[in-house]
Amino acid sequence: MEASLNDAVCNVRQLETINLPDEQPQIEAPPASVTYISNFDTNFEDSKAFITCVSKYLEEADVHKGLNEMLEEGEKYAVMLYTWRSCSRAVPSVKSDDQPNRIEIYEKTVEVLEPEVSKLKSFMHFALSAVDRFCQEVKTLSHPERRKDFISERYLVTLGKFINMFAVLDALKNMKACLNNDYAFFKRADTFLRRGTGDVSMIEESQNLSLFLANQNKITLLLKEGLEHVQGYEDVLADVLNMFVRLFESNMYITPNEKHVLLKVMGFIIFLMDSKDSDVVKMDQKKRINISKIDKIFKQFPVVPLFGDVQIALVTYLKMCPHFEGMREKWSSSSDAAEDKTVVQYNLLGKMDSIREEHMITASNNTRNTEHYKELTNLALRGLRLLSSWTAQVMELYSWKLLHPTDKYANPQCPEKAEEYERATRYNYNSEEKFALVEVIAMIKGLYGLMSRLEPSFSEAIRRSIHDEVQNFIQINLREPLRKAVKSKKAALLKTILLSIRETGGDWTDAQHGRQDPIMKGEKDPNCSNEQCVICSVVQLYMVRTMLESLVSEKGGKKVMRKELEKETVEGIETFLKHSFFFEKLLRFNEVLRDCCDLSQLWFREFYLELTMGSRIQFPIEMSMPWILTSHILEKKNPSMMEYVLYPLDLYNDSAHYAMTVFKKQYLYDEIEAEVNLCFDQFVYKLSEQIFSYYKAQACSLLLDKKFKSELVRMNAEAAAKLGTRSNRYETLLKQRHVQLLGRSINLNKLISQRLNNAMIRSLDCAIGRFESGDICGVVDLENLLEVNRMTHKLLSKCAKLVPFKNMLGEANHSVSAPYGRITLHVFWELNFDFLPNYCYNSSTNRFVPTSYSLVDKLQNSVFNSISSLYSNFVGDVHFACVARLLGYQGIAVIIEELLKVIKSVLQGQLQQYIAELIEGMPKKCGVLEYYHASLEPIMQYSYLRTDVFQGFREIGNTILFCLQLENFLVNDKISVTSATVSINGAIFNCL
Numbered sequence: 001m002e003a004s005l006n007d008a009v010c011n012v013r014q015l016e017t018i019n020l021p022d023e024q025p026q027i028e029a030p031p032a033s034v035t036y037i038s039n040f041d042t043n044f045e046d047s048k049a050f051i052t053c054v055s056k057y058l059e060e061a062d063v064h065k066g067l068n069e070m071l072e073e074g075e076k077y078a079v080m081l082y083t084w085r086s087c088s089r090a091v092p093s094v095k096s097d098d099q100p101n102r103i104e105i106y107e108k109t110v111e112v113l114e115p116e117v118s119k120l121k122s123f124m125h126f127a128l129s130a131v132d133r134f135c136q137e138v139k140t141l142s143h144p145e146r147r148k149d150f151i152s153e154r155y156l157v158t159l160g161k162f163i164n165m166f167a168v169l170d171a172l173k174n175m176k177a178c179l180n181n182d183y184a185f186f187k188r189a190d191t192f193l194r195r196g197t198g199d200v201s202m203i204e205e206s207q208n209l210s211l212f213l214a215n216q217n218k219i220t221l222l223l224k225e226g227l228e229h230v231q232g233y234e235d236v237l238a239d240v241l242n243m244f245v246r247l248f249e250s251n252m253y254i255t256p257n258e259k260h261v262l263l264k265v266m267g268f269i270i271f272l273m274d275s276k277d278s279d280v281v282k283m284d285q286k287k288r289i290n291i292s293k294i295d296k297i298f299k300q301f302p303v304v305p306l307f308g309d310v311q312i313a314l315v316t317y318l319k320m321c322p323h324f325e326g327m328r329e330k331w332s333s334s335s336d337a338a339e340d341k342t343v344v345q346y347n348l349l350g351k352m353d354s355i356r357e358e359h360m361i362t363a364s365n366n367t368r369n370t371e372h373y374k375e376l377t378n379l380a381l382r383g384l385r386l387l388s389s390w391t392a393q394v395m396e397l398y399s400w401k402l403l404h405p406t407d408k409y410a411n412p413q414c415p416e417k418a419e420e421y422e423r424a425t426r427y428n429y430n431s432e433e434k435f436a437l438v439e440v441i442a443m444i445k446g447l448y449g450l451m452s453r454l455e456p457s458f459s460e461a462i463r464r465s466i467h468d469e470v471q472n473f474i475q476i477n478l479r480e481p482l483r484k485a486v487k488s489k490k491a492a493l494l495k496t497i498l499l500s501i502r503e504t505g506g507d508w509t510d511a512q513h514g515r516q517d518p519i520m521k522g523e524k525d526p527n528c529s530n531e532q533c534v535i536c537s538v539v540q541l542y543m544v545r546t547m548l549e550s551l552v553s554e555k556g557g558k559k560v561m562r563k564e565l566e567k568e569t570v571e572g573i574e575t576f577l578k579h580s581f582f583f584e585k586l587l588r589f590n591e592v593l594r595d596c597c598d599l600s601q602l603w604f605r606e607f608y609l610e611l612t613m614g615s616r617i618q619f620p621i622e623m624s625m626p627w628i629l630t631s632h633i634l635e636k637k638n639p640s641m642m643e644y645v646l647y648p649l650d651l652y653n654d655s656a657h658y659a660m661t662v663f664k665k666q667y668l669y670d671e672i673e674a675e676v677n678l679c680f681d682q683f684v685y686k687l688s689e690q691i692f693s694y695y696k697a698q699a700c701s702l703l704l705d706k707k708f709k710s711e712l713v714r715m716n717a718e719a720a721a722k723l724g725t726r727s728n729r730y731e732t733l734l735k736q737r738h739v740q741l742l743g744r745s746i747n748l749n750k751l752i753s754q755r756l757n758n759a760m761i762r763s764l765d766c767a768i769g770r771f772e773s774g775d776i777c778g779v780v781d782l783e784n785l786l787e788v789n790r791m792t793h794k795l796l797s798k799c800a801k802l803v804p805f806k807n808m809l810g811e812a813n814h815s816v817s818a819p820y821g822r823i824t825l826h827v828f829w830e831l832n833f834d835f836l837p838n839y840c841y842n843s844s845t846n847r848f849v850p851t852s853y854s855l856v857d858k859l860q861n862s863v864f865n866s867i868s869s870l871y872s873n874f875v876g877d878v879h880f881a882c883v884a885r886l887l888g889y890q891g892i893a894v895i896i897e898e899l900l901k902v903i904k905s906v907l908q909g910q911l912q913q914y915i916a917e918l919i920e921g922m923p924k925k926c927g928v929l930e931y932y933h934a935s936l937e938p939i940m941q942y943s944y945l946r947t948d949v950f951q952g953f954r955e956i957g958n959t960i961l962f963c964l965q966l967e968n969f970l971v972n973d974k975i976s977v978t979s980a981t982v983s984i985n986g987a988i989f990n991c992l
Helices: 005-017 055-082 102-141 153-175 177-194 200-214 218-228 233-249 256-273 280-285 291-300 315-319 325-330 336-346 348-364 373-403 420-424 431-453 455-477 479-487 492-505 538-552 567-580 583-587 589-596 606-611 625-636 650-663 666-703 706-715 717-723 730-734 748-772 776-796 805-812 822-838 858-869 877-921 929-940 945-991
Strands: 303-307 310-313 739-741 744-746 839-842 847-850
Touching: 055 102, 055 153, 055 538, 055 650, 102 153, 102 177, 102 200, 102 218, 102 233, 153 218, 153 233, 153 256, 153 303, 153 310, 153 538, 177 200, 218 233, 218 256, 233 256, 233 291, 256 280, 256 291, 256 303, 256 315, 256 373, 256 589, 280 291, 280 325, 291 325, 303 373, 310 315, 310 373, 336 373, 348 373, 348 431, 373 431, 373 455, 373 583, 373 589, 420 606, 431 455, 431 589, 431 625, 431 650, 455 479, 455 492, 455 538, 455 567, 455 583, 455 589, 479 492, 492 538, 538 567, 538 583, 583 589, 625 650, 625 666, 650 666, 650 739, 666 730, 666 748, 666 776, 730 748, 748 776, 748 805, 748 822, 776 805, 776 822, 822 839, 877 945
Parallel strands: none
Antiparallel strands: 303 310, 739 744, 839 847
16 A cells, blocks of 8 residues: 655654653553443333232332433433523613614614523523422321322432522522523513513513512422322421431442532421421421431531532521521521531541541452452442542531631631632632642542543442342342242232242342242252343342331231241341442443532532622632642742642543533533633643752752761751752652643643753843843852752753753853853953953962052042942942933934844844734723633733743833933923023123
8 A cells, every 4th residue: 555755754753743652650540531331220210020019019110110201301400400601691781762773772682592592491491390209298198098008219319409400500590690680680671671561470480480580499488288188298308308317327328419409408407397387396396307316416417519610508408497596405507606616527637537437448459359359349439439428528617718718807818808619619718728638639630540541340249249139139148038039828928029029139040030039839859040141130139129128027017027027037138228228320331420529619619609690701710729739839939838739730520520420511612612721731830940949959959079068968958948949849840741631632741841941041041141241250150050950950961851952051151152151252242342451460370450540549449439339239220321422312222223233133023923812802891800810810820921021011101211311301401501500691691
């Protein structure tokens, strides 16, 4: 096969894009350009296939299917509300009724806002239908006959999720004032265009939507009104509350969101149960609920995340209760002193030792024997729960800080006019808390990377372990209860349920699904089970668990089957139910693992953007938590934390993934990407400057004489410590060649190497410039500076790819194309105009010394030298006066003419292109000061603004000020001469 030269060159260049495995240290989250999730949840679509299950639970599966669909729809509306940005602010408004184009404006307003308003209408209809559906389910469960029967754990958990959905939707609706503003803006335009032509149903719907959006807590009020019409709803809610308390106390949750849902639902149910006709205290007295348990939980976790950056204090739900004042003393978590005591719960510094120990044990306890599937499954579950615990602590601390912003009294560095979000993030964490956050985030991402790499082994072990445990329990543990039920004529119902469990969840070697098993005749035989690497479906687990729950439940309608089982059998079933609670989550190991490490909400700030009422389009990077943590590491230069500097940047990956997969909002991803571009440029710039300064200080220390350093240590240890350099861990960062950020692979080593090359050339240029500004004696200083730069280059070349030092020196010396460089020219200049005519040779010392010029004698010479030294190291009025007197008008004219040429050169050569780009980036319309600040912030972060543009402006400004100072002196001198002339002329006139 023949190929052209261009094709060959293109193929060679494509080789650069291939990521070859290297031995770079792993100091970032695991790279994942392509992610996948294996989802085995069919939402009960296949429930009809399990015809052997009890029909009651098949019907319940259909109910769960409908409820889950409503929960998914509610999640979409929660995302819609949270990510809603005001549309009416961007739409031009009609200024007066006489405006000629007002009809066109109204038409365009309706055209733009109508799709958004239709979403609000759909949300209102969904909220009403969800409230009705929930009340209907509660009404069904609260029926006297149904209350005697068993209610499955899954059913109660689903009802609790519904309650959480109502709480979240109502809180988000209350938060977004722009919803009501946008609809009012649309309604005004739509009403003008229709002018009474709308039908009655449309007008009624519009009024209902206006009331729905305008009234605070509307969904909660509708829910409470609907429940109050259901007799006995308190008992159903009490069952849900007790279930959630039990799950929380038993740590029956994995992800942080599941933990926070349990807490939110507890508080919200207390509010729903407390009404005019129902008192929570009386239910506590009747032991239907346990207030002391719930109060203890609320004291431990008073603040939890609600949604995104919205947080809620659980005591808020209690204070909404009608009977709160009467039961205040029972809720110690609502007292003013309780908040001070619970600060310890959110003190991350006090938990660092235990977190480090858990991380060390889990990271090192990595079994390599794939045959031990049970151990691998337990290790996977332990890892998930640890990751969830650490992530929950980070998010709870973050929520606490958002709810308790600092002020100038708590933090003197906080400006008095700082914004709310700035006080909650930028100034609300001390140095130790920032370092603790970075360390915990690094441990979360590090353990996440380890478990991700082992995901194939974990998944296989989980499937085998769950299959073995389920089959062993069904085929072995339930054999004896089934044998007794077969022999007993009174246990027909128990026999039916046990057979349903066997046929629904059993995996049999024969085609008869175990019907030929001797146990069906009440006979004994050897215990055995089938070992296969297959998975139980979610519906299978639900069916088996629900039927087992019915066996050990205290409620069983007319007949409680728990009494027919032996104590050992009941305990075995309860143990299996406890273990199998996590099976569904473990089967979704990949998805749950990511959820346990999701820290994306540390970036989202929609709630605080809403509080600015449009004055902020987005907050600057100084208020963004990922950049706050990254910048803190760079500023403090702590060697033990330097290797963690890439972990806070991974928070942007979490946020971008969440924006694309959950929020599904392009503008959120664009904002994250824009901030990442800005922050990463700043990160590379600061890191490069630090690395160059560090290695240059190392080179200086190495070139110093050892005897000198040891003597300095003996005489002044403090000065010696300052002279030395503290070892840092930049080598690990310099080895990073494929940093993963927003799906891109970045060669950090290459970027830093480019900046180090530029820094080295600038350093050499500065050294030569320093020599050019002095006399021939500065050649020793020049050689020392060049040796320091040569040693710096040698140290950096071990980790970075730099241009050879000889080439750099030639470029800085301007000797690449010319036969002689700056050093040669300056040496010749000094020899010709200073050394040869002004130096004398001293044969005794073999040195040339400058000739000393004396005014009259040595004393007068020293006096005038002292006077002249007072005017060194600055240029002021005295110098301008001397220049004006020495140059005269003709000389000043020549100087100004040359300076104008310099200004013209700077404007046309250095600034013209930048100024054109800056004009394009300037805001096109007027606004308040904050608007300019927000609009010009990206321009201020432009990397070449300070080095090129500001430097050019400084040269022009210095030129103008120099001319202005000369002009002021000339004017004053001319006035003095004119005054003297007038005085002399007046005296002559008087004499005449």
